[in-house]
Amino acid sequence: METAPLIELRSVFKHFGAGDARVEALVDVSLAVAPGTVAGLLGPSGSGKSTLLNVIGCIIEPSAGVVRIDGVTVWDGRWRSGDLRRLRLDKIGFIFQSHNLLPFLTAIENVALAPSLAGRNAEAATARARELLDYLGVGHRGHALPAKLSGGEAQRVAIARALANRPRIILADEPTAALDSQRAGSVLDLLRKVAREHEAAVVVVTHDENIFDRFDTIFQIRDGALIGKN
Amino acid sequence: MNLALRDIRHNLGRFVLTCIGLGLLLGVVLAMVGIYRGLVSEALSLAIAPGADLWVVEEGSQGPFADPSRLPGTAREAIARMAGVERAGSLTYRAGEMVRDVGSIRVFVVGYEPGRIGEPHPIIAGRSISRSRHELVANVTSGLEIGERVGLGRTRFTVVGLTHNKVAFGGDPAVFITLRDSQELQFESRPASARRQAAQGIPAPNSDIVNTVLANVFPGASAAQVVADIRRWKHFGAMVQAEQEALLTHAVVEKVRKQIGLFTTLLVIVSTVIIALIVHTLTLDKLREIATLKLIGAPDRVIVGLIVQQSLAMGITGFAFGASLLVLVKDHFPRRVLMMPEDAMMLAAVVVVVCLLASILGVRLALKVDPATALGG
Structure with a gap:
């Protein structure tokens, strides 16, 4: 029996501007990512990868088409910004190119921030943060500020933050760009492990050819349109 | 977890220096009020001291x-x-x-x-x-x-x-x-x-x-x-004590009151602009963090709280520093500087209002931040 996709886009279009300044950022994009899958999103600069990630992440509204997140249709006119914010908080974890940890919070606090924002009490949020940091092998760095962490450690902390609210979807924007190939590989292995153990759908935007073999599916995008799927 | 406090702790040196600068400015505001109070007090001192009920004059x-x-x-x-x-x-x-x-x-x-x-x-x-x-x-x-x-x-x-x-x-x-x-x-x-x-x-x-x-x-x-x-x-001319005091206050102190009042108002406006600029700059420094917070789902009240709380912390700390400094140096002024608790309370309230007003610029900037900017590309 085929599992229902966690991410589903049907004929999604997105344009910016109007008239001569109109730019077609996404053209008739349809894709689905099932639970437990790590999907790569490849394409040259300006091809629409980030726009697509923003649409999946419920940050920007598509001009047309259907976006379903964990079986729920979003951008159907009934969603307010607060609802989308809550959806992101509960169902989507974000991993950034340069980890984007808050510089004034320790590793534990950065990870505990997401559950705190979701309404968990401080003890539960901290316990969850400790559990995740241990799980990702950086438990011993819990009290360090981001500036004191190595690139690999900071990225693991960022992954822990992304997982803190047990999201079903993880969106990673070039998470290995700042890492050497060995660390990049281990981050992807970690994401694969997370996808498998948490039944999550992971979408990774990347240029890094060294990690292509670690994706279950690869979507190629050019000029806003999907041109291939492996 | 209080983000404003954590950010302040992380940038403690900058925060302290900002508060010192602001405190000096607020200290000057308080000193101006104290100087006015001192002038009134001195002007009335000889009229009040005898404890008369009435004054007889030409x-x-x-x-x-x-x-x-x-x-x-x-x-x-x-x-x-x-x-x-x-x-x-x-x-x-x-x-x-x-x-x-x-x-x-x-x-x-x-x-x-x-x-x-x-x-x-x-x-x-x-x-x-x-x-x-x-x-x-x-x-x-x-x-x-x-x-x-x-x-x-x-x-x-x-x-x-x-x-x-x-x-x-x-x-x-x-x-x-x-x-x-x-x-x-x-x-x-x-x-x-x-x-x-x-x-x-x-x-x-x-x-x-x-x-x-x-x-x-x-x-x-x-x-x-x-x-x-x-x-x-x-x-003879005659007046009751209250009339003598009112006369002195009006005839002798009124212009000084207006002068100092105007100067104090200008200082409060300058303080507001400075606090607004500081808050705006602090917010500019945190745009990426704010975008990240918005992206991961932080509600607007968390972002607004971060800015307003920092602004208030800065204003209140600056005020406390300025007031403490004035208490220490007021007796070294050549004229009497009279610090009244009600004036300090009033200025503290003004500082809170000023901080809230000054936060508006930073809050507007923060609320305009596009969460998508946290993502690269």
């Missing part, structure tokens, strides 16, 4: 401070005999130069009748004047010492006591001598031509002149009624 005059006033020395007897008057005393006021062994100082000379209303009190060192001639009680800010011999006009006086909080509007310390000495001093100070006429045996004009007569009324008697009677029957 008809048509608003003296003795705001206008010249000359009354015959017999006026006190006439007032003391009036119905409802318990006691009365004559006083003279004049500015003068006091010569010490080293240098000289400007003083405000008050002549009074020992044992009657108008005596300086409290005596904080030494004693009151007990001899009818050539003794002097000085305000402590004059720097005079008990037993010191000083010159007023051609007469030498001995400082026998010190009092406090008795200064003229101009800030000159008051010195108290007997009415007789004061009248003699006034006679001495007449123009040389008058003195020459006196030496030639030409009768001098009456020197038994006072500037005001102060009176207390019996308990239950109406000072306003006595004032009305004095105006009607004695043809």
Whole structure:
């Protein structure tokens, strides 16, 4: 029996501007990512990868088409910004190119921030943060500020933050760009492990050819349109 | 977890320096208010000190401070005999130069009748004047010492006591001598031509002149009624204590109040602009963190709270620093700086409002941040 996709886009279009300044950022994009899958999103600069990630992440509204997140249709006119914010908080974890940890919070606090924002009490949020940091092998760095962490450690902390609210979807924007190939590989292995153990759908935007073999599916995008799927 | 506090702790040096700068500015605001209060207090000190119920002055005059006033020395007897008057005393006021062994100082000379209303009190060192001639009680800010011999006009006086909080509007310390000495001093100070006429045996004009007569009324008697009677029957000018204080405040302090009030308002506006710019800059420094917070789902109230709380923390810490600094240095000002708790509370409230207003710029900027900017590409 085929599992229902966690991410589903049907004929999604997105344009910016109007008239001569109109730019077609996404053209008739349809894709689905099932639970437990790590999907790569490849394409040259300006091809629409980030726009697509923003649409999946419920940050920007598509001009047309259907976006379903964990079986729920979003951008159907009934969603307010607060609802989308809550959806992101509960169902989507974000991993950034340069980890984007808050510089004034320790590793534990950065990870505990997401559950705190979701309404968990401080003890539960901290316990969850400790559990995740241990799980990702950086438990011993819990009290360090981001500036004191190595690139690999900071990225693991960022992954822990992304997982803190047990999201079903993880969106990673070039998470290995700042890492050497060995660390990049281990981050992807970690994401694969997370996808498998948490039944999550992971979408990774990347240029890094060294990690292509670690994706279950690869979507190629050019000029806003999907041109291939492996 | 309080993000504002964590951010402050992370950038503690910058926060402290900002608070010091802001504190100095708010300290100046508080000092301006304190200087105004001090001026009012000093201007009223000589009017309040005798504890009079009413003031009798020359008809048509608003003296003795705001206008010249000359009354015959017999006026006190006439007032003391009036119905409802318990006691009365004559006083003279004049500015003068006091010569010490080293240098000289400007003083405000008050002549009074020992044992009657108008005596300086409290005596904080030494004693009151007990001899009818050539003794002097000085305000402590004059720097005079008990037993010191000083010159007023051609007469030498001995400082026998010190009092406090008795200064003229101009800030000159008051010195108290007997009415007789004061009248003699006034006679001495007449123009040389008058003195020459006196030496030639030409009768001098009456020197038994006072500037005001102060009176207390019996308990239950109406000072306003006595004032009305004095105006009607004695043809003197008269006013109750409250009128004298209002007159002094209005005539002497009003322009200063407006001047200082305007300057204080300008300083508050400058403070608001500075706080707004600081908050705006702090927000600019955190745009990426704010975008990240929004992206991961932080509600707007968390972002607004981060900015407003930092702004308030900065304002309140700055105010506390400024107020503490002023408490430490206020006694070193050449004029009295009077810090009233209600003024401090009022400024604290203004600072809170100013911080909230100043946050608007930062909050608007933060709320406009696109969460997508947290993602690359």
